[in-house]
Amino acid sequence: MASSNAEKATDQLNKSSNALNNVMMPTTKTKTKLLKRDLMVLCLRVLAVLATASATIVMALNKQTKSFVVATIGNNPIKVSITAKFNHTPAFVFFVIANGNACLHNLVMIAMDLFGSKFDYKGLRLALIAILDMMIVALAAAGDGAATFMSELGKNGNSHAQWNKICDKFEPYCNRGAAALASSFAGIILLLIITGMSIIKLLKPNRINDIVP
């Protein structure tokens, strides 16, 4: 009789501890699942910093000087040296500024993610991140659009407006510009994914991690 009571008691103890485990398990599972989402956003931000930084630096240091023979007097050719720089074209200047801003913004966001949990954002943290991300991706998209068409104009010229192409004379300049453009396209795709994830975080925040102000 006493042993059956003891058995019943141990059974009840086991059942209650199982129930307790079932209640405890989901929270740790959701915590690790959503920590993966935050980690993915952080990795994407680091990649976006690298892509936009390389686009900015390659375009900003893009310069080529070439000397052309203009006329020949007797035996001496007269040479004129022409420089192709990125700031001759306003579209490339805008491209450099937009990508520089995108790089700085992502660096600040990474710092905020790692070190900024002590500040008081008054409940606006997720909304601020989402809105700033949207603004930066729009700026970077505008910079890319302008630079793409300006370099297409430099590569093919426009016969209707009598604008000659310049890429056949300044080939390394054009190739470096193309590399900067390709890098910034990769940056735009990454920024778009990051913005989408920030908006998803805004709409479905993690009740454990993001509930802080």
Next chain:
Amino acid sequence: MAKTTSVCYLLLRVLAFGATLSSIIVMSTSHETVNFFTVSFEAKYTHSSAFMYFVIANSVVAVYGFLVLFVPSGSFLWQFVIFFDLVFTLLLTSSVSAALAMAYVGKKGNRYAGWLPVCGQVPKYCHQVTGALASAFIALIMYISLLFHSIYTILPLLQVGKT
């Protein structure tokens, strides 16, 4: 009060659709032929790839704006409207920026590359392109405010704990 606000934003969407539609129409009818001496100089929007991209992107955004007007309120499709609003605003801003870069070269030229400005010869074409760009810029501002509004509206519907 809420009904007035929602009617207000529906009106904003109609205006944004109208603005993109008008920018397409103005850009695609910009055409000028100038004859001086024996040389005829024709300016059309198809001569420049940036203006073609501008017309195509604006027509895509116009079709989207037209379709969004018919989404019934309270349906599940409004979650996708946020994402599509963002993507099409990006498309619109990129097209405006590209056309603006091309128009700047047309107006001021680029003396380092030896490109002469074209607007002196075809002023009517240049004015029409300016009008199309201004209309698309207004549409862009409207789409940005609509993007912020759709995030603000969907937020309480999905019960967010923002504390």
